[in-house]
Amino acid sequence: MVRVRFAPSPTGFLHVGGARTALFNFLFARKEKGKFILRIEDTDLERSEREYEEKLMESLKWLGLLWDEGPDVGGDHGPYRQSERVEIYREHAERLVKEGKAYYVYAYPEEIEEMREKLLSEGKAPHYSQEMFEKFDTPERRREYEEKGLRPAVFFKMPRKDYVLNDVVKGEVVFKTGAIGDFVIMRSNGLPTYNFACVVDDMLMEITHVIRGDDHLSNTLRQLALYESFEKAPPVFAHVSTILGPDGKKLSKRHGATSVEAFRDMGYLPEALVNYLALLGWSHPEGKELLTLEELISSFSLDRLSPNPAIFDPQKLKWMNGYYLRNMPIEKLAELAKPFFEKAGIKIIDEEYFKKVLEITKERVEVLSEFPEESRFFFEDPAPVEIPEDMKGVFSQLKEELQNVRWTMEEITPVFKKVLKQHGVKPKEFYMTLRRVLTGREEGPELVNIIPLLGKEIFLRRIERSLGG
Numbered sequence: 001m002v003r004v005r006f007a008p009s010p011t012g013f014l015h016v017g018g019a020r021t022a023l024f025n026f027l028f029a030r031k032e033k034g035k036f037i038l039r040i041e042d043t044d045l046e047r048s049e050r051e052y053e054e055k056l057m058e059s060l061k062w063l064g065l066l067w068d069e070g071p072d073v074g075g076d077h078g079p080y081r082q083s084e085r086v087e088i089y090r091e092h093a094e095r096l097v098k099e100g101k102a103y104y105v106y107a108y109p110e111e112i113e114e115m116r117e118k119l120l121s122e123g124k125a126p127h128y129s130q131e132m133f134e135k136f137d138t139p140e141r142r143r144e145y146e147e148k149g150l151r152p153a154v155f156f157k158m159p160r161k162d163y164v165l166n167d168v169v170k171g172e173v174v175f176k177t178g179a180i181g182d183f184v185i186m187r188s189n190g191l192p193t194y195n196f197a198c199v200v201d202d203m204l205m206e207i208t209h210v211i212r213g214d215d216h217l218s219n220t221l222r223q224l225a226l227y228e229s230f231e232k233a234p235p236v237f238a239h240v241s242t243i244l245g246p247d248g249k250k251l252s253k254r255h256g257a258t259s260v261e262a263f264r265d266m267g268y269l270p271e272a273l274v275n276y277l278a279l280l281g282w283s284h285p286e287g288k289e290l291l292t293l294e295e296l297i298s299s300f301s302l303d304r305l306s307p308n309p310a311i312f313d314p315q316k317l318k319w320m321n322g323y324y325l326r327n328m329p330i331e332k333l334a335e336l337a338k339p340f341f342e343k344a345g346i347k348i349i350d351e352e353y354f355k356k357v358l359e360i361t362k363e364r365v366e367v368l369s370e371f372p373e374e375s376r377f378f379f380e381d382p383a384p385v386e387i388p389e390d391m392k393g394v395f396s397q398l399k400e401e402l403q404n405v406r407w408t409m410e411e412i413t414p415v416f417k418k419v420l421k422q423h424g425v426k427p428k429e430f431y432m433t434l435r436r437v438l439t440g441r442e443e444g445p446e447l448v449n450i451i452p453l454l455g456k457e458i459f460l461r462r463i464e465r466s467l468g469g
């Protein structure tokens with residue numbers, strides 16, 4: 001059975017790059033009828049926070065990427081937080097030491113750093129070997145460690161050989177002999193390093209495929225060597241392309257919003273964000289772009305992942321969001337839009353009126369946060385607009401003649417035409433002025449939709465205010 005995992009560190013909000021990785025894992029698991037596992041990599045104690053873990057999980061749920069095993073739902077391969085698995089890592093590190101594949105190092109971090117600086121100053125790569133650390137392994141140093149309650153670090157003895165990775169996306173990647181030296185797998189503070197914990201977890205959780213960003217490609221050499229040391233076949237690796245901003249540089253905060261939470265707060269819909277993220281580095285066999293989650297699952301395959309960097313285009317995401325927003329049932333749209341109106345200080349009293357406003361304005365809106373300003377004039381009088389002198393007569397007569405008209409466009413329009421003809425006013429100039437008087441704006445929805453919805457009382461009041469009445 002296919003088993004994949006998404007393993008974020010709870011050190012911040014869920015970045016769209018991480019969300020895309022989670023999405024590809026989720027789609028692959030669902031397509032192959034496998035399992036999608038959420039694992040929290042929280043061994044960076046200084047930066048990891050439970051609050052961020054909760055936010056990450058909340059963002060994934062909002063996107064609809066629900067996991068089969070994880071910290072909150074449990075499973076047969078837990079615990080699913082690395083901070084709760086430390087004893088497991090220690091046992092595996094000790095096993096490697098006993099088998100002669102790893103060794104204890106009694107050097108202090110500053111002594112290791114000194115060695116590194118010396119190697120660099122001699123023009124050598126900072127590659128470590130067991131021989132380099134032997135001078136620190138003395139009875140005195142061991143006693144010192146014991147008295148201070150310190151643990152020796154554990155270093156992995158890196159085999160001096162080539163390693164070949166057959167990556168689903170990148171193809172064949174060859175890591176040459178001597179690319180790295182021995183490396184730490186357990187720190188002196190008793191915590192594992194990323195690469196070691198990752199391999200131990202993936203082995204014990206029976207992960208079959210590792211789908212992750214290609215910024216992890218450099219980690220793979222260490223991980224391949226560790227799998228070999230445990231006499232385990234590595235999972236299938238698929239390193240997906242980097243996401244770049246429109247300027248061709250790695251996507252970062254300078255490009256605007258980059259976290260799932262930020263997009264949600266701006267009024268993006270989860271189905272739009274999922275649809276868009278799926279197309280960053282993957283393509284539909286028929287070139288389709290607008291796809292539901294179900295369609296993404298049925299058409300997803302790893303062989304359609306592209307090795308080329310993906311460009312994050314905020315405008316395309318916005319266009320896609322507008323499409324989903326306009327095609328949403330009005331009841332759901334009203335439910336999602338209401339908090340944005342409340343935040344803008346607009347209280348919704350009449351639900352049916354609110355839905356009609358959304359129907360009229362949704363063609364001009366691409367994200368939920370744009371609704372309040374686009375439709376504020378339906379709920380509040382705009383500032384009075386001065387009517388030009390040569391049109392005051394038109395508006396005064398209209399105000400009188402529309403008093404007793406039934407409020408439908410069928411009855412209102414003939415009155416407009418009659419009054420305009422009597423005053424010799426061009427329709428274009430009249431309707432532009434009328435729009436400004438009613439809405440305080442130069443553009444917006446069609447007046448034939450605005451006038452009936454505003455109602456006679458508001459229509460006449462706004463004209464009267466602009467006439468100075």
